[in-house]
Amino acid sequence: MALTLRQLEIFLAVAETGHVTSAAKRIHLTQSAVSMAISEMENILNGPLFDRQGKKLILNDRGRFLLPYAREIVNKVRNIELLLSEPEGELVGHLHVGASSTIGNYVMPYVVSAFTREHPKVYINLVVGNSRQIEQQVEEGVLDIGFIEGLVHSNKIESQEWLTDRLNIIANPQHPLCQKKELSVHDLVDARWIMREEGSGTAEIFKNTISKYISNFEVFLELGHTEAIKKAVEAGMGLSCLSALTVCREVENGWLKILHIPELEITRQLLIIIRKDKLKTNLLREFISFCNFIKDCCQASEICLTSPYKLLQLLEHHQEMVV
Amino acid sequence: MALTLRQLEIFLAVAETGHVTSAAKRIHLTQSAVSMAISEMENILNGPLFDRQGKKLILNDRGRFLLPYAREIVNKVRNIELLLSEPEGELVGHLHVGASSTIGNYVMPYVVSAFTREHPKVYINLVVGNSRQIEQQVEEGVLDIGFIEGLVHSNKIESQEWLTDRLNIIANPQHPLCQKKELSVHDLVDARWIMREEGSGTAEIFKNTISKYISNFEVFLELGHTEAIKKAVEAGMGLSCLSALTVCREVENGWLKILHIPELEITRQLLIIIRKDKLKTNLLREFISFCNFIKDCCQASEICLTSPYKLLQLLEHHQEMVV
């Protein structure tokens, strides 16, 4: 690669003015520097780019061919410099975000879409996996930031508390237990349970907790997907226990009902995780503060992010605060 | 305009290798020059482009944002240089050609050797992969041209039809079915099938097609390599279905026989793919026209490229036409 950007710039100036001297003035160089740069280019490209008509330099076919490319390339580099070097300017960048399954499927899509709506030049790549995988990829540096349930294992990672998730026991609204007020664990003895299969963190926590109260606790049906479980519960096949984040929309619409049982009020902390030694770019800092804002709002208003619409409401609020 | 093309090149090398030292080797600079160039860029762009993890340099969001632009710009300038600096006369250059497995193993070697025989100063690097990989590398600009079976996914790529491939059902010549004239699908009910294992495009197409006619279609033996399958069929272990390109030599020599079954006449289009915005150098243009010539000849004469010798015959014909 022998051509330089400088040469392309000089070429543009000459092509556009048609004169070496005026081009030199335009880009604050001496006439001699411009002349030499052009002949160097013609050397590199193995042939002339201009027809010399007396004192004028007029593009020949090769020069005409080069012109649009030179323009495009120079413009592109200028744009990039502007975008990346302006610290106060518009936010740009490619952020790699990871989230565990529940967060990744039920929360992050809204967060990501709201954030990119505010910062259209930002591209966010959302990776969904289990908490272990996400943590590992954050540690490796593949991901800039991760959102997980549960604990952090690596000592290279720092975490901060994000939203609090609640495990809800859900039932079809026509279910007999929904009619009763003041439920207790003992009302659940004869219930049929529909749960995620072995390996789900949510299911495990719930089984451990309820086993303390109900000795012969047994799962009636195991399903592989959260959505399938909700459908089964809606259909009245039994009860289940799922993250509030995954069921709040159905609850709002009255398709499912939550059974409040004092002994089984299980909450768990969602965490934001980042490598300790990670240098926070503007973009990353901004994204974190955006997430923290969402956290504050959710805590204050007990709102659950059931729709992009709700998040947008929060955002307007955010805008006001910024202004 | 502070950034230079050199810096972008260096940035690419570091981003792609993840290390300063290996990047330096790749572009024939010292470790120190590379290190300084990167920090100079980070200066110009007012912030880091990499996370330093011990000895590794991993792109951060700003670096990832820059990467595709850097690639594009560097590629563009390289293309322009190549194109404009190419002298008339003897063809020279390094062509990067990719081909999917069948084409790459059974067709391209002949094409490449014939082409370089005509143009001894040309070096061709032939990469074999699956169609997906080849397409991606053509899109990235790693490959100048690709040859694939199946469809193009990227909208940055233009394709043109090349040879037509046929799936042939093959049998040992002593196989009872070879004695019969006028075969139909129903004659295959009791056949033993030897196929490529799960994941082979060819095997998949065939299974889908024959399942329409034979309900309990079952594979008797799965093997990992095309050559192994041919050997097994030659040994009389059963029938198989393979691309005509891979079996035509054995068929010509009488080691295998093709069973023609009207319902199972499966053909598929082989494609030549190139980035839409690729500047075609003399070399690339010449290579494409060479491939098109081969296509025309194969269509006209129903010849299958079973040997370098046959291709040479075609070439003599080509020479005549040129002269």
Add this chain to the structure above:
DNA sequence: ATATTATCAAAAATTTTGATTGATTTTTTA
């Protein structure tokens, strides 16, 4: 006669190198 381009050697700026330092990773040893 004036203005302009091309060319040359000298000056200025920049890129690259070689050597060194400090950190991290891998291998060896206890």
Add this chain to the structure above:
DNA sequence: TAAAAAATCAATCAAAATTTTTGATAATAT
């Protein structure tokens, strides 16, 4: 298994090499 030693790597600095730019001059066109 843990500690010590060796090897590897990135960053930094000053010197060297290279490239770019200048100032002066010759050649050419209006």
